[in-house]
Amino acid sequence: METTVIKEAGLKVTRPRAMILEILEQSEKKHLSAEEVFQILVDDEEDIGLGTVYRVLTQFESAGIVERHNFEDGHAVFELRQASHHDHLVCLECGQVLEFCDELVEKRQKQVAEEMGFEVVDHSHIIYGRCSACIAKGTA
Amino acid sequence: METTVIKEAGLKVTRPRAMILEILEQSEKKHLSAEEVFQILVDDEEDIGLGTVYRVLTQFESAGIVERHNFEDGHAVFELRQASHHDHLVCLECGQVLEFCDELVEKRQKQVAEEMGFEVVDHSHIIYGRCSACIAKGTA
DNA sequence: CTAATTGCAAAAGCTTTGCAGCGCA
DNA sequence: TGCGCTGCAAAGCTTTTGCAATTAG
Numbered sequence: 023m024e025t026t027v028i029k030e031a032g033l034k035v036t037r038p039r040a041m042i043l044e045i046l047e048q049s050e051k052k053h054l055s056a057e058e059v060f061q062i063l064v065d066d067e068e069d070i071g072l073g074t075v076y077r078v079l080t081q082f083e084s085a086g087i088v089e090r091h092n093f094e095d096g097h098a099v100f101e102l103r104q105a106s107h108h109d110h111l112v113c114l115e116c117g118q119v120l121e122f123c124d125e126l127v128e129k130r131q132k133q134v135a136e137e138m139g140f141e142v143v144d145h146s147h148i149i150y151g152r153c154s155a156c157i158a159k160g161t162a
Numbered sequence: 163m164e165t166t167v168i169k170e171a172g173l174k175v176t177r178p179r180a181m182i183l184e185i186l187e188q189s190e191k192k193h194l195s196a197e198e199v200f201q202i203l204v205d206d207e208e209d210i211g212l213g214t215v216y217r218v219l220t221q222f223e224s225a226g227i228v229e230r231h232n233f234e235d236g237h238a239v240f241e242l243r244q245a246s247h248h249d250h251l252v253c254l255e256c257g258q259v260l261e262f263c264d265e266l267v268e269k270r271q272k273q274v275a276e277e278m279g280f281e282v283v284d285h286s287h288i289i290y291g292r293c294s295a296c297i298a299k300g301t302a
Numbered sequence: 303c304t305a306a307t308t309g310c311a312a313a314a315g316c317t318t319t320g321c322a323g324c325g326c327a
Numbered sequence: 328t329g330c331g332c333t334g335c336a337a338a339g340c341t342t343t344t345g346c347a348a349t350t351a352g
Contacts, residue, residue, distance in 0.1 A: 069309080111275055113280075130264060130270070131289060140292070146287070146288045146290070147286070151283040154279030176333080216317060313345095318338080319336100327330100
């Protein structure tokens with residue numbers, strides 16, 4: 023169990039934190055909302071409050087353990103931070119999230135920003151559309 | 163006054179709608195939150211409710227008159243839709259919003275998405291950082 | 303032991319909505 | 328005149344927070 027990252031963040035290794043980390047590690051869906059994490063905990067019959075889920079996820083974010091993304095549907099999603107940066111493709115039909123990373127786009131956006139006298143700190147690049155499965159499935 | 167666009171959207175030309183459109187057209191700040199639009203109306207001593215501001219902005223969005231953007235600070239901002247597409251640079255220090263559009267980025271992101279079997283419907287590309295004014299101002 | 307952490311529930315934003323009255327066409 | 332629109336206030340949702348009880352180290 024990778025409770026090490028929790029310690030390294032200067033946080034006590036408590037049951038809620040260990041469970042939430044484990045969920046993020048083991049879920050097949052890599053981008054989870056706080057509510058989804060909470061539901062999984064409830065299904066596991068863990069007695070952990072939604073407030074705690076938010077608190078822990080926010081702490082993990084500060085510690086650089088997870089990333090928070092604001093997709094368009096009003097709630098944030100969290101994913102374990104990976105070694106390499108990437109952006110997202112979100113299927114408007116099934117909600118699936120794909121990841122992409124393109125050197126050219128990354129480099130060019132930085133260049134454009136700098137040309138405008140802008141110092142880049144971060145960016146959010148989300149492409150909305152339909153994934154191949156949904157295209158195949160229907161005409162909608 | 164460009165009330166024509168309101169009619170063309172199949173909406174009655176009412177005082178709230180005309181005022182809100184005018185505010186969006188005339189404000190020097192081009193990206194306004196519902197609350198900001200509401201404040202301007204209050205300052206103008208217009209008797210228009212915040213609920214109406216939201217309703218009108220949402221209608222304008224459906225009609226393609228304005229675009230809604232979700233920046234990271236929890237509230238949406240609206241801007242008049244322009245002829246040409248563009249993305250945004252947001253200064254984390256002063257909140258200023260700059261616009262950019264780069265052919266190369268646009269083309270490449272579409273290409274990347276298609277390589278992944280994705281049909282692009284829309285995208286949100288926001289760069290967060292510090293604008294030149296804030297860089298000049300301080301060391302923060 | 304003692305400070306950090308949690309569950310619970312209340313509260314805080316932002317945004318939407320129901321309804322009775324008002325106003326545009 | 329009639330239906331659409333509005334103001335108001337209440338409700339909805341996601342997320343945050345206060346506090347007493349609990350727990351990790």
